[in-house]
Amino acid sequence: MKLARHGTGPEIFESLQGEGLSMGVPSVFVRLSLCNLHCTWCDTAYTWNWTNTQYRHVNDTPDAPRKYRREEEIIELDCESVAELILKFRARNLIFTGGEPLLQGRELARLAAHLLRLDPACRFEVETNGTLRPPPALDAHIAQYNVSPKLSNSGNSPTEREKPDAIAFFARCERAWFKFVVANAADLEEVRTLQNRYDIPQSRILLMPEGTSPDELREKSRWLAPLCLQHGYRFGDRLHVHLYGSKRGV
Numbered sequence: 001m002k003l004a005r006h007g008t009g010p011e012i013f014e015s016l017q018g019e020g021l022s023m024g025v026p027s028v029f030v031r032l033s034l035c036n037l038h039c040t041w042c043d044t045a046y047t048w049n050w051t052n053t054q055y056r057h058v059n060d061t062p063d064a065p066r067k068y069r070r071e072e073e074i075i076e077l078d079c080e081s082v083a084e085l086i087l088k089f090r091a092r093n094l095i096f097t098g099g100e101p102l103l104q105g106r107e108l109a110r111l112a113a114h115l116l117r118l119d120p121a122c123r124f125e126v127e128t129n130g131t132l133r134p135p136p137a138l139d140a141h142i143a144q145y146n147v148s149p150k151l152s153n154s155g156n157s158p159t160e161r162e163k164p165d166a167i168a169f170f171a172r173c174e175r176a177w178f179k180f181v182v183a184n185a186a187d188l189e190e191v192r193t194l195q196n197r198y199d200i201p202q203s204r205i206l207l208m209p210e211g212t213s214p215d216e217l218r219e220k221s222r223w224l225a226p227l228c229l230q231h232g233y234r235f236g237d238r239l240h241v242h243l244y245g246s247k248r249g250v
């Protein structure tokens with residue numbers, strides 16, 4: 001399984017769920033590498049975008065040509081080792097995120113099954129961009145999907161960000177909650193269009209302001225909160241950003 005690197009180890013950390021329906025629940029986050037989208041405002045671009053990365057050199061002989069490996073940004077571990085790291089923490093609400101975790105759906109299915117054998121109290125959430133259907137073997141273990149389909153404000157093209165088969169799956173799934181990232185008031189029209197096109201129940205939609213600092217969130221919340229009230233959408237904040245700013249691994 002390919003995981004984001006944080007310092008010398010993979011990015012597996014304990015924190016309060018900062019977003020969505022279960023905001024505030026003590027959780028363990030497992031951050032996977034790679035993404036099939038490239039949102040301009042992605043707060044974890046280090047999981048997939050290495051264009052400006054100072055690659056680690058793999059050959060430290062002074063005279064040899066220097067070779068840099070972007071793979072060094074990824075840690076690859078088997079599911080038994082990942083499970084062991086996860087269960088060192090206290091929380092049993094486990095959140096698979098990334099990057100786009102459903103790119104590694106089969107590996108996650110094996111991980112979830114293994115974790116449940118070790119501790120049946122484990123509960124699983126998946127953070128996903130809603131472009132990929134989870135394999136049935138993974139779906140069988142997931143209590144909650146936090147689906148964040150991307151709007152045009154993300155900079156992805158319509159064909160990249162909207163995969164009808166996947167979004168229709170989540171629209172029908174009562175365990176899926178939709179979390180749209182809103183950057184401008186006009187984004188609400190796009191939300192409404194997607195909602196109608198895929199028949200997404202309004203009760204499973206949250207609107208979350210775009211932002212990676214408390215100031216940005218507060219500024220956008222000032223107009224987004226009244227719009228939520230006016231249009232009957234649930235407002236979703238970003239608790240971890242208010243608590244820790246844009247710090248990694250919290």
Ligand SMILES: C[S@@+](CC[C@H](N)C(=O)[O-])C[C@H]1O[C@@H](n2cnc3c(N)ncnc32)[C@H](O)[C@@H]1O
Binds near residue numbers: 041044128146
């Ligand atoms: C980094 S993504 C990983 C999971 C998956 N790739 C996705 O996009 O849902 C986790 C969550 O952070 C949100 N997010 C990322 N950058 C953000 C930003 N600048 N402002 C608000 N939300 C952001 C995403 O929309 C998603 O809901």
Ligand SMILES: Nc1nc2[nH]cc(C(=O)O)c2c(=O)[nH]1
Binds near residue numbers: 018044
């Ligand atoms: N505390 C905290 N809550 C989160 N909810 C979703 C996150 C994510 O990056 O997927 C996230 C995160 O990175 N930190």
Ligand code: SF4
Binds near residue numbers: 036038043045098
């Ligand atoms: S889909 Fe998620 S991980 Fe991928 S670029 Fe967008 S916000 Fe980042």
Ligand SMILES: [Mg+2]
Binds near residue numbers: 043044
């Ligand atoms: Mg995050």
